[in-house]
Amino acid sequence: MVRDWDKCATEWEKDTGVALYTELAFAELQQLIDIKRKRFFDFGCGTGLLSQKLSPLAKDIVALDKSEAMIEELDKKYLENVEPVVDHLSRGLVAQHPAFRGQFDCVVACAVCGYLDNFQEAAVIVHSLLEEEGLFVHWDYLAEDGKEGGLSQQLVDKVLRGAGFENVAVSVPFEIETEEGPRSVLMGIGEK
Numbered sequence: 547m548v549r550d551w552d553k554c555a556t557e558w559e560k561d562t563g564v565a566l567y568t569e570l571a572f573a574e575l576q577q578l579i580d581i582k583r584k585r586f587f588d589f590g591c592g593t594g595l596l597s598q599k600l601s602p603l604a605k606d607i608v609a610l611d612k613s614e615a616m617i618e619e620l621d622k623k624y625l626e627n628v629e630p631v632v633d634h635l636s637r638g639l640v641a642q643h644p645a646f647r648g649q650f651d652c653v654v655a656c657a658v659c660g661y662l663d664n665f666q667e668a669a670v671i672v673h674s675l676l677e678e679e680g681l682f683v684h685w686d687y688l689a690e691d692g693k694e695g696g697l698s699q700q701l702v703d704k705v706l707r708g709a710g711f712e713n714v715a716v717s718v719p720f721e722i723e724t725e726e727g728p729r730s731v732l733m734g735i736g737e738k
Contacts, residue, residue: 568595584651590658594620655684660695669709676738688730702734711736
């Protein structure tokens with residue numbers, strides 16, 4: 547099933563599971579990194595819930611999503627240090643868009659990588675965007691038969707290592723109640 551992200555943008559934040567997912571992911575991130583004055587790339591930012599949590603502390607945030615409607619919802623939050631970008635993550639975008647000049651301290655992706663056509667290619671691009679010792683932290687549903695958007699712990703480990711990340715760690719820090727029932731969420735961490 548391919549989800550039409552534009553169609554669900556205006557209703558996205560009404561789902562209590564979405565808000566809880568973001569809260570729990572943000573809490574995990576705060577245990578990993580001092581967010582203050584860091585430069586973030588929110589990859590697949592959706593309506594900007596995670597960017598909104600990061601904004602009061604972060605130096606600046608580039609928030610990328612391929613859905614124009616999702617970015618329109620983010621724009622309504624009026625976050626001064628967040629630069630929204632509507633596009634797909636690609637080498638061309640990174641080479642040409644001014645928002646990607648300079649490296650990031652941390653790249654975050656909340657429920658994104660399990661929906662990508664090529665997670666490996668995205669991980670390689672993310673690696674290139676990070677400062678030395680910068681972190682890529684992503685949260686995705688744990689793969690389950692018949693459910694969309696899931697990744698296995700083994701695949702995440704393989705992809706992150708294959709992209710050049712070190713100190714790779716993959717865990718299952720929390721579970722979320724969804725329309726399909728409870729789903730475990732994995733967290734992948736890689737350091738440049």
